[in-house]
Amino acid sequence: MKIHEYQAKALIQSYSIPIPRGHIAKTSEDTLKAAQAIKKGPFVVKAQVHAGGRGKAGGISIVETPVEAEAFAAEILGTRLITGQSGDEGKPVHTLLVEEALLSKTEVYLGIAIDRSKGCPVILASARGGMEIEKVAEESPGMVITEEVHPAVGLRPFQSSRISYGIQFEGRLVKKMSAIIQNLYRLFIDKDCSLAEINPLVVTRDGEMVALDAKLNFDDNALFRHPDIVALRDLSQENPLEIEASKYNLNYIKLKGNVGCMVNGAGLAMATMDLIKLSGAEPANFLDVGGGATAEMVREGFKLLLSDEEVKVIFINIFGGILRCDTLAKGVVEAAKELSIDLPIVVRLEGTNVAEGRKIFAESGLEFTIASGLGEAASKVAAALRGSLE
Numbered sequence: 001m002k003i004h005e006y007q008a009k010a011l012i013q014s015y016s017i018p019i020p021r022g023h024i025a026k027t028s029e030d031t032l033k034a035a036q037a038i039k040k041g042p043f044v045v046k047a048q049v050h051a052g053g054r055g056k057a058g059g060i061s062i063v064e065t066p067v068e069a070e071a072f073a074a075e076i077l078g079t080r081l082i083t084g085q086s087g088d089e090g091k092p093v094h095t096l097l098v099e100e101a102l103l104s105k106t107e108v109y110l111g112i113a114i115d116r117s118k119g120c121p122v123i124l125a126s127a128r129g130g131m132e133i134e135k136v137a138e139e140s141p142g143m144v145i146t147e148e149v150h151p152a153v154g155l156r157p158f159q160s161s162r163i164s165y166g167i168q169f170e171g172r173l174v175k176k177m178s179a180i181i182q183n184l185y186r187l188f189i190d191k192d193c194s195l196a197e198i199n200p201l202v203v204t205r206d207g208e209m210v211a212l213d214a215k216l217n218f219d220d221n222a223l224f225r226h227p228d229i230v231a232l233r234d235l236s237q238e239n240p241l242e243i244e245a246s247k248y249n250l251n252y253i254k255l256k257g258n259v260g261c262m263v264n265g266a267g268l269a270m271a272t273m274d275l276i277k278l279s280g281a282e283p284a285n286f287l288d289v290g291g292g293a294t295a296e297m298v299r300e301g302f303k304l305l306l307s308d309e310e311v312k313v314i315f316i317n318i319f320g321g322i323l324r325c326d327t328l329a330k331g332v333v334e335a336a337k338e339l340s341i342d343l344p345i346v347v348r349l350e351g352t353n354v355a356e357g358r359k360i361f362a363e364s365g366l367e368f369t370i371a372s373g374l375g376e377a378a379s380k381v382a383a384a385l386r387g388s389l390e
Contacts, residue, residue: 022099031073034098035066049091050237053083104202129200192222257282260305298331320351329360344384
């Protein structure tokens with residue numbers, strides 16, 4: 001789960017990490033008042049959307065007066081901001097963050113993420129703040145400092161100091177930087193974050209360290225422990241199909257493609273998407289109904305595929321284990337009978353109760369194309385797609 005920058009800043013401030021003076025605004029009038037409350041310009045006005053690259057896309061403006069801040073707000077509020085990370089449809093702008101513009105002499109990057117290959121949190125820091133860390137790592141890998149944290153031991157003070165010295169801080173800045181690293185890690189653990197990032201973390205001309213931007217993502221599987229975090233969710237920033245899927249505990253991600261796929265198991269889902277691409281088509285989604293899916297979950301997942309206007313063919317690829325093939329078949333047939341379907345549906349079933357599942361499809365009175373293997377399924381998906389596009 002993602003939250004907005006202003007929400008992330010409020011959280012990191014609660015962990016004693018300094019942030020600029022600022023206020024949120026939802027109208028141009030609010031923006032004027034927010035800038036006036038800060039009193040002294042210049043001001044930074046930032047569109048609050050769940051996508052990076054806002055500055056390049058015109059979503060951030062530095063203005064000199066409250067009136068200029070109001071004018072920028074009037075232009076951008078109510079629009080959709082298209083960035084390199086938002087997709088072609090963009091993200092709606094409903095809220096702005098108005099802050100004091102700080103002059104800095106040093107900008108650094110600080111982030112914490114999970115290294116899944118090593119099974120532990122890793123802290124990343126770089127003296128090249130203000131840039132995407134991926135770009136820094138690619139162009140100047142020696143500029144990125146990493147520090148692995150043992151989950152059972154936690155972040156030790158010497159590790160924070162090593163990072164601080166590694167980015168060429170000295171004296172009291174080492175102490176300040178080390179404290180911010182420790183506080184950000186504490187937040188990361190307390191709130192079950194999957195990502196905690198400050199970019200840039202700046203040193204102002206008077207020697208203070210301030211987080212100019214902050215990003216926090218949270219582990220969806222741990223949200224039941226954090227109702228305060230769930231309350232920060234902004235549904236307007238999410239795909240409607242993904243919102244609907246979350247109601248039924250379905251793992252669904254919208255993609256740009258024309259073949260809707262339903263699979264059980266993340267590994268099989270990834271292989272299925274590769275198979276679709278090898279057949280000359282493009283997957284329209286990632287949909288993993290999971291091993292413990294019920295007929296209702298399958299039915300709702302099937303409805304999601306049908307509600308996507310870009311889908312021209314549906315491919316159901318199931319290896320029955322905990323999710324039996326007959327349970328899957330019942331859910332799909334129930335949904336198909338409930339809805340008006342004019343799309344080709346290719347089904348490949350193997351595993352537990354596969355004969356019963358195929359029988360349910362055969363006796364449903366509906367048109368399903370049954371494939372006995374992955375190669376045959378790929379061929380039939382490609383043929384069905386060609387037919388639907390003719």
